[in-house]
Amino acid sequence: MKAPQRILVTGCSSGLGLALCRELLQRGCLVAGLARRTELCAELSTQFPQQFSSYAVDVADGAALRAAMTAAVQHIGGLDAVVANAGMGIPSTADSMRMEDVRRVLAVNVEAAIHTLLLALPHVRRSPAPLLAAVTSLAGWRAGPGAAPYCASKAALAAFLDSLRAELAHEGIAVLDIAPGFVRSAMTDRNAFKMPFLMETDAAARVMANAVIARRSHVAFPRPVAALVWIVRRLPDCVFDFCARRIAQKLRRNGTLGVSKAASTRQ
Numbered sequence: 001m002k003a004p005q006r007i008l009v010t011g012c013s014s015g016l017g018l019a020l021c022r023e024l025l026q027r028g029c030l031v032a033g034l035a036r037r038t039e040l041c042a043e044l045s046t047q048f049p050q051q052f053s054s055y056a057v058d059v060a061d062g063a064a065l066r067a068a069m070t071a072a073v074q075h076i077g078g079l080d081a082v083v084a085n086a087g088m089g090i091p092s093t094a095d096s097m098r099m100e101d102v103r104r105v106l107a108v109n110v111e112a113a114i115h116t117l118l119l120a121l122p123h124v125r126r127s128p129a130p131l132l133a134a135v136t137s138l139a140g141w142r143a144g145p146g147a148a149p150y151c152a153s154k155a156a157l158a159a160f161l162d163s164l165r166a167e168l169a170h171e172g173i174a175v176l177d178i179a180p181g182f183v184r185s186a187m188t189d190r191n192a193f194k195m196p197f198l199m200e201t202d203a204a205a206r207v208m209a210n211a212v213i214a215r216r217s218h219v220a221f222p223r224p225v226a227a228l229v230w231i232v233r234r235l236p237d238c239v240f241d242f243c244a245r246r247i248a249q250k251l252r253r254n255g256t257l258g259v260s261k262a263a264s265t266r267q
């Protein structure tokens with residue numbers, strides 16, 4: 001089976017995206033990275049000048065995304081795989097939630113991710129190892145309290161991928177759903193609560209790269225959390241609601257429900 005060689009990754013400037021780019025470059029792939037702060041990729045550009053190129057773009061700006069994708073694909077001579085990884089989260093509760101934040105989360109995590117996949121489709125169609133991939137989250141399998149827009153955005157993206165996978169299978173185009181639990185990154189550094197089985201970024205990037213290279217359809221990690229959430233997903237609603245209510249109560253008591261670390265230190 002052929003493996004993708006020319007790969008575009010959004011959200012390449014930090015966390016999982018940056019580590020994934022490095023991992024793919026070490027495996028000899030040609031990688032184009034998209035993010036707003038591409039200056040944070042300077043080390044990759046120096047280390048892999050022939051293999052890595054980056055494009056400064058806000059993925060929520062449709063015209064800019066299209067232009068960056070065109071330039072990137074031209075530069076690396078086609079496209080085998082895309083990884084729609086760029087994403088964001090704004091912790092909030094029903095009371096603290098602002099519609100402008102909800103819209104921004106959905107614009108980046110759902111609309112821009114879908115746009116990335118759709119813009120990549122005609123290019124990967126011409127590849128001998130075509131793959132469309134996106135980073136969802138275990139938080140999309142069963143939503144917990146304190147991040148409703150984020151959980152909803154990831155569940156929406158996962159559903160989109162399922163539908164696309166069924167449609168494109170007959171063309172041999174693989175559609176991969178990458179569902180991480182807690183992985184160390186700028187995003188999780190802001191969490192004020194204790195994160196079970198927090199995974200190191202490089203370890204997560206290795207798992208992601210393996211799934212991309214093998215053109216799998218699903219990958220979820222770390223394994224213990226994925227297994228637990230898999231079971232939780234199958235609990236009767238009344239049991240799940242009872243447990244989720246208890247978690248919300250506990251977070252409310254210790255003041256971390258829908259609160260980021262910066263905000264909790266300010267209080």
Ligand SMILES: NC(=O)c1ccc[n+]([C@@H]2O[C@H](COP(=O)([O-])OP(=O)(O)OC[C@H]3O[C@@H](n4cnc5c(N)ncnc54)[C@H](OP(=O)(O)O)[C@@H]3O)[C@@H](O)[C@H]2O)c1
Pocket residue numbers: 010011012013014015016017018034035036037038057058059060085086087088108135136137138179180181182183184185186187188
């Ligand atoms: N870390 C975890 O535990 C975890 C768990 C489940 C899912 N995820 C998902 O994994 C993905 C990566 O997150 P991370 O943890 O690595 O967080 P991170 O370190 O904050 O990285 C987020 C990346 O997305 C990019 N990005 C965000 N908004 C963008 C925009 N409008 N345009 C272009 N790029 C944008 C950022 O680049 P710029 O700011 O430079 O634009 C950055 O490179 C996200 O989709 C996240 O939801 C993470």
